[in-house]
Amino acid sequence: MLDKLGSSLKDALKKLAGKTVVDRAAVEELVRDLQRALIQSDVNVKLVMQLSQAIKTRALDEEPPKGMTAREHVLRIVYQELVRLMGSTAEVKLGPQTILMAGLQGSGKTTTTGKLARYFQRKGLRVGVICADTFRPGAFDQLNTLCSRINVPCFGNPKVQDARVIVKDGLKAMSGVDVVIIDTQGRHALEEDLIQEIIDLNTMTRATHRWLVIDAALGQQASEQARRFHQAINIDGVIITKMDGTAKGGGALSAVSETKSGIVFIGSGETIEDLERFDPDGFISRLLGMGDLKALMERAEESISTSELDINAMMRGKFTLRDMYKQLEALNKMGPLKQIMSMLPMGSMELPTDVYDVTSTKMVRYRIIMDSMTAEELDDPSVLGSSRIQRIAFGAGATPEEVRELIRYYKMMKRALKGARGGQGKFNMQRMMKRFGGM
Ligand SMILES: Nc1nc2c(ncn2[C@@H]2O[C@H](COP(=O)(O)OP(=O)(O)O)[C@@H](O)[C@H]2O)c(=O)[nH]1
Ligand SMILES: [Mg+2]
Structure with missing residues (x-):
């Protein structure tokens, strides 16, 4: 549904995500991309201009709320203004x-x-x-x-x-x-x-x-x-x-x-x-790509049958850095990680937006960093203290911050999986997808 609009909006946001700074020029470029996408899907020009103006004004004038990066701030504004553009829903009562x-x-x-x-x-x-x-x-x-x-x-x-x-x-x-x-x-x-x-x-x-x-x-x-x-x-x-x-x-x-x-x-x-x-x-x-579940389910189902993706195994407990890398690879084949993560029953767990942005470039960096780790470290990343992080960074030609990012990412995924496992007994990916899709 609305594939074209969706993908051009996603592209516009992806471009923003790739910028090193979110300044006026970046916001203006984003707004131009959004305009193009909306007008192509036949949204009224006047409405598009109102939306553009609102995004520009808010993105440049409002201070980002505490704890939110400039990028997240702009994303949130775009999201809110698009929701406003699409209007309200009407009541459906479930009774006579x-x-x-x-x-x-x-x-x-x-x-x-x-x-x-x-x-x-x-x-x-x-x-x-x-x-x-x-x-x-x-x-x-x-x-x-x-x-x-x-x-x-x-x-x-x-x-x-x-x-x-x-x-x-x-x-x-x-x-x-x-x-x-x-x-x-x-x-x-x-x-x-x-x-x-x-x-x-x-x-x-x-x-x-x-x-x-x-x-x-x-x-x-x-x-x-x-x-x-x-x-x-x-x-x-x-x-x-x-x-x-x-x-x-x-x-x-x-x-x-x-x-x-x-x-x-x-x-x-x-x-x-x-x-x-x-x-x-x-x-x-x-x-915006947070869960075109139907398409995603199909893709996921295909990938599951053909790839090494084994969420059940991960959920059973042991989850090493190596596992994480393997899953990342499999997930990347399926599409933006955020879509997958939005399907996992993590409830209200708040995740920083950037953890989803594991691009293939980043995957290569992660690979190199992991190559500098010992087998012990790969199996049990909890041993990674600051001196080991220094050593790994040096060996990989990376900064300690990059190594920490990888570790943060690993921990986040581990937590997410634990949350998904929460009390459900055996986790069934297929069943979960059916449940999400068949609502
Ligand atoms: N692709 C698609 N076709 C639809 C949809 N809704 C209705 N149709 C088709 O539109 C045509 C007209 O639908 P119909 O219900 O007879 O319209 P009515 O004259 O208003 O009763 C039929 O061929 C339907 O199959 C929809 O959401 N998607
Ligand atoms: Mg009819």
Whole structure:
């Protein structure tokens, strides 16, 4: 999802990470890179300029909070401003409710109705669906097929012309159901009678939620649709679909967020499971590479089967410098270490940002430093006092600080693994990934 935007944002941040000093020129370059990335994903130029200005002003004027480096400070500001750009999320309550789906033809209403039915079903609620689309031929069959696959009752009557009648009967038929989702018709444009119909349905059903379904490919134009539907039935949540199929997703997201209709969900594929709860924080973390878990899982699974990565062994306890190096090598094959670390169940453990930046250049340095260590030191780094560190640094043509960094890194990983092991008994990487991905 939003691969292109994500990778250009990541590149921009990586460039910043590679700078020796974070000065005005570095901030300006970063802002230019961010601008390019956002505009390419169709974010409105005005919004991009506001964001740029905010980042520049804050990065250059605000003092970094205590204990935070200039680089971390700038990263944090970029993160916060991007979250702000993507707006707010809307409430989803997990209890009895009626949801009215609105949107133009082809926006993904019917597909999303099925996905939502599945979402609430997974949360342990009884779900029922009503097909109020009397316009599109085969509408009932389409919805009914989706629902029968997940054992959700679907009410409809292809012979009845008036959606109001169907919904009235449908609501009666839905006794004992917690969540009723009503799929409506949508034509190619907003027509008067269509608007009237959805207003009537809204009044009749006293819907708890009126969710608007919008195709991400609309980019910035999404805001116009959100506005017009909002005027008609007071939309209280937007679902943006087809995020997987467009480079304009950033545009649609930011445009909708500008209208103050919160985004509830994102549709990112054609199957019934391809629905994600939208929350700006998580979304931006992922865009910035802190866990595009799905892609990562696939890569990780491939690497695990083919590489020497054996987290289970590491978790069993003994973890030497040699192990660390081996794991680093394996992890590096899988992608940015930060992504991997963000998947480990370390809870709220705070890690300094730079520990993740183990680039391949750094790996070479680590290798050289480790070559200057004795077997005893490699197996048990706790023996490394300052005179040994001096000796190793000298032998490797490195500074003692570099050696200490390597040791710090080792300790950090060891701690992280210990944290991950915490009370869980046998640690199962595959299972953990499934759990993270299947939320
Ligand atoms: N790739 C992708 N396709 C989607 C998504 N949501 C819906 N679609 C496709 O969009 C088309 C129209 O969807 P449909 O639910 O019938 O739209 P409706 O007319 O609003 O009910 C179908 O081919 C769906 O498979 C999505 O999140 N990703
Ligand atoms: Mg439909």
